[in-house]
Structures are given as C-alpha cells and as structure tokens.
Amino acid sequence: MAVAAVAVILVAGYARRWISDDGLIYVRAVEQILAGNGPVYNVGERAETSTGTLWQWLLTVVGFVLPDSLPQLAVYLGLAFTGAAFALGVTGAQRLHGGAPVPVGVVILLALSPMWDFATSGLETGLAFAWIAGGWWMLVHSRDSSRMSLSGIAFVLGLGPLVRPDLALVSIVFLIALWLLHRPSRKTTVGMLAVAGALPVAYQVFRMGYYGVLVPLPAISKEASGSHWLRGFSYFFDLFLTYGALIPVGIVLWVGLRRHFNRGDRILVFAPVIAGALSMLYVIKVGGDFMHGRMLLPGLLLLMLPFFCMPRPANPELMKWANAALIGWALLAAGLLRPIYAPFFGPMGVADERSHYVHANHVANPISKRDYVEAQEEKRGWVRTAQGQLVFALEKPRMEPLSPRRTERVALVWPVLGTAGALTTLDETVVDPIGLSYPLAAHLELTDRGGRVGHEKKLPRVWITADYGMPTKENEAARRALSCGALAELQESVRAPMTWERFVDNFLGSFSRTALRVPADPVAAERLFCGG
Template identity: 25%
Template sequence: MNSRLIKNKALAIPFLAVYAWLVIRTSWVGDDAVITFRSLENFLHGYGPVFNIGERVQTFTHPLWFLLQAAAGFVFNLWKSNPFGQGQMYFLNVFISIGLSLLVAIIFAFNTTSSTKGAILGLLIFSVSKSFVDYSTSGLENPLTHLILLLFTLAYLTKKEDSQRSIYILGTLAALGGVDRLDTLLFYFPALILLFWQSPNKGKTLITLGFGFLPLIAWELFSLFYYGVPFPNTAYAKINTGIPESSLITQGIFYYLNSLKLDPITLLTIITVSIAGWMNRNAAHKTILAGVLLYLLYTIYIGGDFMSGRYFSTPLLICVTLLATMDFKSPKVYGFAIGIVLLVGIAPIFVIPERAPAFGVGDEGDHRVFVDERGISDERIVYTGLGLFERIKKKSAPSTNYARDKWVYLPGEPVRVRILGPLGLNSMTLGPNFHVIDVNSLADPLMTRMPLYEIERWRIGHFRHIIPKGYEETLKSGENRIENKDIALYYDKLSFIVRGELWSWERVIEIWNFNTGKYDYLLENVTPADAAE
C-alpha cells in the first residue's frame, strides 16, 4: 500500500473513532456467555473444562474463544490483587471483545479496502448496523469469528495462484474458524473446494490443506476422547428435538423478518452486495459470496436463533469487506450510498420503540424487554444490567460470589442438585458445589437425548427436553434410580463415558459404540410419559 493511499485513509480515522465509541458504549454480556464462565472457572481451578464437576460435558460452542479467555484468566489469576477482583471473568470478556472488534475495524479500514471512500462507507455501515454493534461484544464468540473471517477473506482476495503457502494459510484460518465455531466452516468451504479443484497438483494441495486443518482435527480428537462426542452438548440439545423441518424453516424466515424490522440496514446491505457481487465478473467475490449464501440458507434451515441479529453480523462483515474493495468513481453514486446508509441505519432508532438504544444501555427501567411473538428477543435490552457502563455505574460486577479464589469444590459434601434456567448467571451464583440441571438441557448429556415435553410448544434455542423419572434422585445419590429400564441402561453406558475413568480402553470402546448408534434403540420408545412430574 503506497504512502499516499495510507495518508488518504487517515480521513477514515474519525469514522473509526465513532465505531470504537459505539462498541465501548454499548458493550455488554448476555446470559449465554456466562454459561462459558462457569466452565472457565472449573478449568482454571483444575476441575477440567466442564460445567458440572465430575461430569465431562462441553456446554460451550466456541472452543477457541474459550481457550482465549482461559489464557487471559490464567495470566490474571497469577496477579493476586488484579483490578478486576471477583468480576474478572466478566471484565476480561468485555475487554477482549472490545479489543478484537477494534482490531477488526482497523484491519478493515487500513488493510482491506481499496480506497478511502470504501473505508468510510464500510465503517458507517458497521456503526449503524445494530447486529454488528451489538455482537461486537455480547460475551459470545462473534468478535473472534469476525477477525478470523476477515483475515481469511483478505488472504483469499490477495492469494497467489497455486501458492502452497497461501493454501496453507487459508486452510489454517478456516480450521481456526471451525474451532471457534464449527458451523462457520460454511463460509470457508466454497473457497477451499475451488482452490483444490483448480489446483494442478491436487494431491499436494490436499496434503497442504490437511496440515492447515490440524488445529480443528486436534480439537475434534480431543473432544471425542475427553467428552466422548465430537460436538458440544448444546448442539445435541438443539438437534434432537423431533420438530418438523418445515416448522424450523418457517421460524428461520421469521428470524429474517425480525431483523428487517429492528435492523433493516444489515440485511439490506447483505442482499444488495450479494446481488451486485453475483452480477459482476469478479470470480473471487462470487466464491466468497457462495459461502455467505450457504450460511444464510443454513440459518433459515435451523430456525435462526432467539437472539435477534446474532447470525447476521458475520455475513455483514464479509459483504461490507467486498463492497469496500470496489471502486467508487461516481461522486453522485457514492453520495447516494452514504445517504441511504445513514437514513436506513439511523431511522429505526427513532421509529421502532422496541429497539435497544443505539448509543448506550441506560437504566433497566428505561426499556421494556422485547421478545416478539416468535420468541426472538433483542438480547441487549434483556440484559441491560450486564452492560459495561451499567456495571461501572453500580461499581460492581454481576453476581460472582464464588469467582477466583472462592471457587472451591468440596468433594466430601452431599451432591446438591438444582433445576433452573436461564443457566448462566444462576449457575455462577450457586457456585461449584451444585450440580445444575438446565430446563433446556444445555448442560445435561442425558436430557439432550430425550424427547421434548410438548413438540408443538417451543421457543427457538429453548427446547425443553423431559427429565426422566428418577433422574434427579440418580444425580443426588450416585445410584441409577431411573424408572424406565431402557433409559436406565442407556444412562449406564452414557455415564461411563462422561464420568468413568478417562484413560480406559473399555471407555474408548463405549465411545465408539455410542457414536455409531449401538444404543439408540433403547430410546426409541421413550415418550413424555416417562418424564418426572
């Protein structure tokens, strides 16, 4: 990049500052992020990367995000009088999120865009997109996902033809993206498949990609050995529902409509850039957009999410990145684009009363909790009290009675079981000496494989699987007291995997049996009638 272009791009700094201020001012953490905090506390205190001590279950969907926070937590745990105190997990999460989001914006403005105009337009879109601002923090993995995918897009657009080094870098970035969140691999697959297909030496390219994918392969092998399954427990909780595909697809469409209502600039930008990208002759843009299309279709197929806009921040980043690489030769067209972005981006703040305030999270009483008729919520309103400035104003972190040095497990005490929901803050408040059963089965390996109480009544992301009769007593006593004999036998096999001796060859055999469906027949006749009252 020449010095003149760098100097011209300095004009984008004020717009970068606006985005930075918005991210900091609106920074927050949702309850789903706090679910990971409990596993982090257990891991950092030597109890393993688990939710309930003594039971190897992965409740976080973002291993790389988990490991990044764990590394930061380890460093700060060495500092006995660090400034975060009992709120360490909360504040580290917020500051890491802010740092990653600002890094993404800086790389975008100074390394990705081809002109100052592109940088300014992109930063404006980021700043007025509710989805992008909200999920630049939130406590979830989005900021790390944004960074990895931006680097991948930049590397793909600037790659050298048939360069094994470029292929390795792209493969590694895709693998890290998969470790961060597995379903984001959809963004990467079209580009990687095309790289392989166009390579004159397919064998060498396949080997290079294999080496690049080692981080993901390593994590999956670890997950299969340690947890007994390749995917997080939350995935099984949301897959094993029995809900018709048509119902989920309908819900997914409503997820789009919700975003169009609360945050029209995000989807309109994605749609506009996608159409323009498919119409131009840039093959690299089309390949990247193919990944966006796959992810958007996947979002519909799974029913979207209960967090409004969460799944659109990453497609927006890609589309804005591609938009910013285009030439803006006509001042009139560019001025019109800026005007539309400002109008469509800012108008909803004033005309949609349900929308969270764009420039901060005020007192909890200022806003009503917004959950629409399809169960989709504006989560930043729901967790107003977990906003950074709200915590600073109250001079306290969220309920953290057992954090840091107070997170001590007492194995000699009787097992105390608690059924609750939401899972995050409530489980942190209880501390490590409670075994927590989540009403949505996010943390329980048996409940995720049970049918729903009522298949006609559900909220997306909140699927209430039955609690078998005798299961609570089983957890309290350590003896299998489940009344249904088939469920009881299934639990014996499952329990050996998640509670048995880790370095056991018999356990490895059971992991194989379990994942190849050997015991699935035991659950074929389970119905809601088997649920505890």
C-alpha cells in the same frame, strides 16, 4: 477509512459493553479448567457447554494470567477482535478494489445495533468476526505476496469449526477459493488439506473420546441438525425488517456483483458472498436463534466484506444521491430503529438479549458475575442455606434431599445456566433441565417446537429426582431406565473415571450416542431401554 470504522465500532461496542448469561457459561467452563477439573461445567460430569472451542481455550490462556477478571476479559477481548475485524475488512476491500475510497458495506454493519451488542457479550462472536475478516484478508493478499505461505493460510482457514461448528461451511468455501486462486500441485494441495484439518480433526478425536459425542452438547440439546424453516425465516426478518436493512443490503449486492472483475477478483468477491449466503441459509434452516440478530451477523459480515468500500461511480450525481440515501438510512437505523418487543421476549421467543438483562439486572453495563448475582439475591440465599439438598429454584422453589450417592453440597436446578453457575461454587452442581450442560436432558426427545428457540426441551422433574434425589415410588421407572441399556451407557460415558479404555469406548460409541434420544415419559423410556 479503516481508522474511522474501527473507532466507531469500538466506541459503540464499549458504550453497550456487557456479558450475556451465555457468556457466563464460558466463564464457568474456563474456571473449571483453571481449577484443574478439566473442560467441564460440573465436576464429575464431562459435558462440553462451549460451542466456541477456540474462544474457550483463548480465555483459558488469558485467564491464567488474570483469573479473577474473566468476565471483563471476555468482554474486552471480544471488543478488540471486533475492532480487528473491521480493520481487516476495510483494508482487504481497499486492496481488492485498488484503494477504493467510498465506504458502503461497512456503513451498513456499523448502523446495526446488534453489531454493537455482540461486539462484546462475552461470547465467541467477536472472534468469529475477526476470523472471517482475517481469513478473507489473507485470501486477498495471498495473490500479491510471495511471503504468505499457502499452508499457513490453509491452517488459519481450517479453524472455522473450532471458532463455531457451523463456520465449517465458511472454511470449506474459503479453502476452495484459496485453491482456485493458486491452483497448486497435487502434492501441495494434499499438504494444505492436511494442515487445514490437523487441529480440527485432532480436537474432534479428543471430543469423541472425552465427551463421548460428535458435537458440543448444546448442538444436541438444540437439535442443530434439524429443520424449522418457518421459524428460521421469522428470525431472519426479525433482524432485516426491524432495521429496514433488506433494501441497502440488496442494492449493495446488486451493484457490487454486477461490476466487471478479472478471474482472481471474481473468486475474492464471490467466496465470501457464497459463504455468507450458506451461513444464513443454515441459520434459517435450523430455526434461527433466541438472541435478536446474533446468528445472522457472521453471514451478513461475509456478504458485505467485498463491498466494505467500493470505487467511486462514474456518475457524480448518482454518487451524491446514493451517499445521501445510505447515510440517511444509517442514521435512522442507528438512532431510532429497535425491536418493538425489547426488553421482553418477542412472539417467537426471540429477545433483544442485552436490553433484557440490562432491564432484569438494573445495571447499564453488566460486565461481571456480581451484576447477575445481585439481581438474584433470593436464589443466592437458597443456595447458601442448602445442605445436601436438590434445590429447584424455579417459580415455586422447593428443596429435596440429595441422594447419598451424590457428593456435592448442593445441586441447583435452574435453566438460566450462566447465572446459575455464577450463584454456585465450582464444586457445586448446576442441573440444567434444558440440556446445555446436562447430557440426560440434552438427549431428551424433542416433541414440541413451540417453545423458545433452543430451549424447547425441558426434562421433567421426575428424571432429575431419579438421577440426583432420593428413591421414591414416583421416580421408580426413571431410576430403572437410567440403569438399563444405552441410557446407562450414556451416564457411564460422562461420569465414569476417564481411563484409556473409557476414552476408546467413548470414541467408538460416539456416533450412536449422539443420535440417542430419551422419551420424556419414564415408563416409555423404561420399556425402550430395559425391555418388556
């Protein structure tokens, strides 16, 4: 059964292999590391664009060997991790249920086309799948194996925040489950917690001192601590109603959770279900995402893990009809059901991201930077011909002289960050007005939640010309605001040379700096930061 499940996801994932624009953001950050410029997106500005810390550094390790194939490495490594997740999930469920032969939950996941899409994509999603399934597999096997060290398991379970910050919720639930399964002594418990937190805490200290904030920059830009429940539920139903998945998922949970378990089995069943529910609740709370299904897939995997396969029911007739219904739904979902808005944006700004880029790039499987760059020939021409220019490559392109303070040949202003990074060299600057790589834009006040999820902030052009361009009467207030108070300190925290003193100042100021928000109106910002 494990072999069959892995074969299906590998074939489906390979057939729909691609790298997303956001996957190219990882590629640019890794290229900067390999070039000796540090974990940054632009040379000279310390901004953490990679929300998946482990994925970034894993790509760095493999990219050290094959640096010219980073996008393809990201695609196929993600596919391998996704295959591993299904193997671990099936074998873990078989161990839990005593060799249960009936595939159930695994069929639901395999039937969803977003699972095929995000088996690759160049993002950290495949690694997240493997960590979730692998952590649960270790919990299941820890009961019956004296060779598995509790500290070793705790170390793996503690990696959640480094896989993705929101997976800290899963780490907490899994670590509690590990403790409940084994009830170790107080000394052992303290040791397990120390081991589980060692790497995440060490990296958090580095993040605070190097970047000067508490979280990756996209979390600030997207206001990941905020709430937008209505949009979040819209995102939830965008996935579950599109494929009619609420009914099969609900039935599996209803049947699975009503079974009689001993104490240990109850922990192993409820831990991923609770973690999955919390994961989905968090995604709904923050307003979902702009990629169809993507952020809900880890939660759905968690919900289904204990029921990937289940024992045969006592009633053969019931089993026959249940299997027929599940297979019928799976064939319908896999073969016909897709978002009605693809390849364009839906009404809430959600997109079937893969079909969008396949359509935009005119490539069936876009897996390289070239696939994205060749679809942007005009913009590539602007970048090549610009010398000492601030290039606004938006709907109506324009160029303005760069400030004499700037040393780069060109600064490209374009919110499609991954593609913009592919269009430019590592020593050229990409100015991202929505703030995924540009700290000033990330700290902009969010006043309107009506835009595309995670893309609502748009730094006005006057701020960009004040920061990168020549002084003008128009940008005078913005230039003055940038030189005053907490805003000037924000600029220093990411642009001043990294010294021990700068690291300490960044670390100590990271709490207040994370909470800092800048009014979009330069005059209001000047009053706020300069006084008067």
